[in-house]
Amino acid sequence: xxxIRIRELVKRFGDQTVLGGIDLDVHEGETMVVMGGSGxxxxxxxxxxxxxxxxxxxxxELFGQDISHMNEAQLDEVRxxxxxxxxxxxxxxxxxxxENVALPLEEHTKLPRETIDIVVTIxxxxxxxxxxxxxxxxxxxxxxxxxxxxxxxxxLDPQMLFYxxxxxxxxxxxxxxxxxxxxxxxxxxxVTSVVVTHEMGSAFTIADRMTMLDKGKILMTDTxxxxxxIRDTDRxxxxxxxxxxxxxxxxxxxxxxxxxxxxxxxxxxLGIAPVP
Numbered sequence: 001x002x003x004i005r006i007r008e009l010v011k012r013f014g015d016q017t018v019l020g021g022i023d024l025d026v027h028e029g030e031t032m033v034v035m036g037g038s039g040x041x042x043x044x045x046x047x048x049x050x051x052x053x054x055x056x057x058x059x060x061e062l063f064g065q066d067i068s069h070m071n072e073a074q075l076d077e078v079r080x081x082x083x084x085x086x087x088x089x090x091x092x093x094x095x096x097x098x099e100n101v102a103l104p105l106e107e108h109t110k111l112p113r114e115t116i117d118i119v120v121t122i123x124x125x126x127x128x129x130x131x132x133x134x135x136x137x138x139x140x141x142x143x144x145x146x147x148x149x150x151x152x153x154x155x156l157d158p159q160m161l162f163y164x165x166x167x168x169x170x171x172x173x174x175x176x177x178x179x180x181x182x183x184x185x186x187x188x189x190x191v192t193s194v195v196v197t198h199e200m201g202s203a204f205t206i207a208d209r210m211t212m213l214d215k216g217k218i219l220m221t222d223t224x225x226x227x228x229x230i231r232d233t234d235r236x237x238x239x240x241x242x243x244x245x246x247x248x249x250x251x252x253x254x255x256x257x258x259x260x261x262x263x264x265x266x267x268x269x270l271g272i273a274p275v276p
Contacts, residue, residue, distance in 0.1 A: 001064055002027050003160060003192050004049065009058035011044055018044045020216040021058070031186050031193040033203045033224075036213035037247065037256070043164070045213065046196045050084055050162055051075045062160070080108055082160040083153030083191075087168050090149060091137040097124065097148045098133035104155045123151040127181060143174035147181065154185070161185070163195040167202045179205045200248060204228065212244055220244050 004026035011019040019041045026032045036042045047053040048060055051067045059066045062078055070078070091100050101120045105111055111119070124130045127147040137145055146166060153161060166182065167175040179202050186193055186206075197203050203210060204224060211221040219240045220227070230241055231248040239255060246254030 001061075003063055004032075004194070005059075005061040006049070007059050007061075009045070009048060009060060010056045011041075011048060011053060012056050018216050019048070019055070022213075022216075022218055024211060024218065024221065026192060026194060027209075028192055029186070029190050030208040031182065031195060031206050033207035033210045034194060034196045034213065035198055035200075035203055035210065035247070037198070039215075040213040041216040042196050042213050046162060046164055046194065049194065050082065051078065080156055081158055082162065083150075083156070083158035085146065085150050085153050085161070085163045085166055087165045091145060091152070093137050096134050096136055097129060097140070097151070100137075100148060101133075101152045101155050104152065108156060119155065120151075123154050124148075126154060126185070127151045141174070143170050143177065146170070146178055150181065150185075154189075159191060161191050161193045163193065163197075165197055165199075166195065167197060167199045175199065175202060176205075178202075182206050200250070212247065214240075214243055 002025040004024070006022055006024040009019050009022040010017070022041075022045060024032075034042045034045060044053065048055050048068075049062075051060075051070065055068050059068050061067070063081065065078060067075060067078055091097075092103070095103070098117075098120050101123050102116050105116045105119060109116075120133070121130060124133050127150050129144060129147055129151060132140060132144065137148070140148070163182065166178050170178065182193065182195065183206055185191065195203075195206060204227075207224045207227075209221065209223050210227050212219045212227075220230075227244070227248065230237070230245050233245070237245060242255045245251075246256050
């Protein structure tokens with residue numbers, strides 16, 4: 001059984017159906033990239049996968065356990081096995097980088113102080129920040145904050161890593177460094193990774209497989225090579241494939257832009273029928 005298994009997942013906010021029946025498997029040790037335009041449902045999918053949102057229907061299984069309706073105590077036990085890199089890094093500004101990385105170890109283990117200090121040093125070294133451990137978040141760059149957040153996500157030796165827009169707001173060089181770090185961690189630690197991104201350069205660099213959402217539905221899930229083939233072809237495609245190709249290429253003309261011209265703004269953005 002895959003470590004992440006999603007079946008018929010539905011999430012609504014009021015009258016808005018944000019996820020409309022998602023089926024997705026993420027295999028052990030792979031990096032799955034989740035992509036889609038604004039309002040496609042990719043961030044909501046990530047939040048249901050880490051248990052911060054309860055679905056309205058369907059199931060999300062991590063490590064063979066359905067987390068969909070777990071209480072907080074049960075979720076906490078599962079979350080000890082996963083690491084999450086939030087878009088902002090989500091560091092505590094009043095704490096040094098070492099203190100930020102040490103926090104999960106202090107809260108969830110009974111390790112002695114000396115052992116925690118060793119683990120923190122190892123995690124900071126993994127992300128190239130060992131010499132900056134005594135700095136505060138305000139004293140470092142955006143890319144360094146992302147790396148520090150990743151060191152903290154790694155503190156409990158997770159079996160899964162979830163990344164929310166890891167390249168957002170970074171310059172191209174720093175973004176490339178984060179991509180290489182994700183690849184390095186995947187190879188060296190063998191973790192299963194899910195990366196939500198709309199940065200196509202990053203997506204094609206780090207992905208083993210990819211899935212694309214559109215209006216709360218999965219249009220395509222396949223290998224990186226299969227998505228590259230869709231992106232690079234000029235042959236006639238199905239409607240869903242044409243949507244995928246336009247998104248991957250960033251073309252100004254295609255089915256996505258045609259849809260925006262023929263549907264209501266609310267319907268296109270949220271993937272729902274306008275309320276009468």
